[in-house]
Amino acid sequence: MKKIPLIFILLFLISACSSNKESASVIFCMDTVMDIKVYGEKSGDAVSEIESELNRLEKLFDRKYDGSDICTIKSGKIHAETEEIIKKALDISLKTDGAFDITIAPLMDLWGFYDKEYTIPGENEIKNALKSVSYRNIFFDEKGINIMNNAAVDLGGIAKGYASDKTVDILEKHGIKSAIVNLGGNVYAHGMRPNGKMWTVAVANPFDKEKNAVTVNVSDKAVVTSGAYQRCFEADGKKYHHIIDPKTGFPSESGIQSVTVIDADGTEADALSTAFFVMGKDRTADFLADNPGIDAVVITEEKKIYYTSGLEGCISNESDMEILCIND
Numbered sequence: 304m305k306k307i308p309l310i311f312i313l314l315f316l317i318s319a320c321s322s323n324k325e326s327a328s329v330i331f332c333m334d335t336v337m338d339i340k341v342y343g344e345k346s347g348d349a350v351s352e353i354e355s356e357l358n359r360l361e362k363l364f365d366r367k368y369d370g371s372d373i374c375t376i377k378s379g380k381i382h383a384e385t386e387e388i389i390k391k392a393l394d395i396s397l398k399t400d401g402a403f404d405i406t407i408a409p410l411m412d413l414w415g416f417y418d419k420e421y422t423i424p425g426e427n428e429i430k431n432a433l434k435s436v437s438y439r440n441i442f443f444d445e446k447g448i449n450i451m452n453n454a455a456v457d458l459g460g461i462a463k464g465y466a467s468d469k470t471v472d473i474l475e476k477h478g479i480k481s482a483i484v485n486l487g488g489n490v491y492a493h494g495m496r497p498n499g500k501m502w503t504v505a506v507a508n509p510f511d512k513e514k515n516a517v518t519v520n521v522s523d524k525a526v527v528t529s530g531a532y533q534r535c536f537e538a539d540g541k542k543y544h545h546i547i548d549p550k551t552g553f554p555s556e557s558g559i560q561s562v563t564v565i566d567a568d569g570t571e572a573d574a575l576s577t578a579f580f581v582m583g584k585d586r587t588a589d590f591l592a593d594n595p596g597i598d599a600v601v602i603t604e605e606k607k608i609y610y611t612s613g614l615e616g617c618i619s620n621e622s623d624m625e626i627l628c629i630n631d
């Protein structure tokens with residue numbers, strides 16, 4: 304047998320080790336904990352670039368910053384990325400018949416979700432706020448954006464998904480083949496695990512968030528969850544969560560406890576998970592039947608788990624809840 308020179312063996316070992324190099328970071332950004340794990344030779348560079356990108360996007364899109372693009376937005380020309388994300392949001396509003404609506408800002412404010420001073424608003428206050436709530440109050444023409452009826456924009460239901468897509472761009476730029484990024488409920492599983500297997504992403508049990516409801520095996524997909532347990536407060540023995548039905552002005556009562564969207568497009572997955580939460584299980588099932596390629600896991604108040612047939616063979620139930628195919 305021909306001998307392999309020692310130098311080649313060493314080179315092979317060095318390249319195998321360097322491609323398994325792991326760089327990780329946990330940061331607090333966009334009001335949530337973000338967990339980034341990247342594998343490969345350039346993983347360190349990728350992680351630092353991702354961190355600065357996330358901080359940059361937070362300053363652009365977060366209502367927390369008084370000077371952010373989104374707080375100071377008015378009719379006319381706006382930042383190209385703000386325009387891009389708002390256009391995507393309006394497209395999802397159209398497709399979901401207004402279940403997703405970025406003009407819910409005055410309602411979020413009324414319920415105290417911005418300053419975390421939670422209150423149940425009065426009927427008149429809600430009625431008043433609803434006057435400026437409609438995605439139809441925003442449109443684009445050759446002069447740029449047009450904002451009617453004092454509408455104010457909240458990108459909380461889509462910004463993290465957009466950020467995860469930007470993260471993927473950075474991973475690709477650095478030639479990264481394996482990474483998992485969790486932007487507070489917005490997971491993106493890039494490529495394969497370092498061992499060549501698919502990523503396993505857990506979906507929390509909304510009735511006990513320390514436990515899993517299901518796990519899904521994915522690759523190159525966003526796995527985005529909107530849940531009633533994620534941001535909520537209790538008053539007079541009732542729970543109020545942060546996903547508002549733009550038609551009523553109240554936290555949505557569609558019968559859903561959590562919904563997870565699995566989709567290659569992270570921005571779309573984020574907006575749709577919020578929309579599906581408002582739409583409820585049956586409207587979500589209809590939407591998904593018309594849009595193959597997008598998968599979802601819906602967990603209802605009756606403790607039932609519904610999943611799309613595209614997840615067959617990739618999903619496993621880790622709870623004692625009943626699991627059913629949503630298309631049946």
Ligand code: AMP
Nearest residue numbers: 402403404405459460529545546547577
């Ligand atoms: P998510 O956790 O992605 O479902 O997004 C929830 C966040 O989206 C909230 O904290 C609000 O900032 C915003 N939001 C709430 N209700 C809606 C809605 N119906 N349409 C669009 N954004 C919403």
Ligand code: MG
Nearest residue numbers: 460573574577
């Ligand atoms: Mg969302």
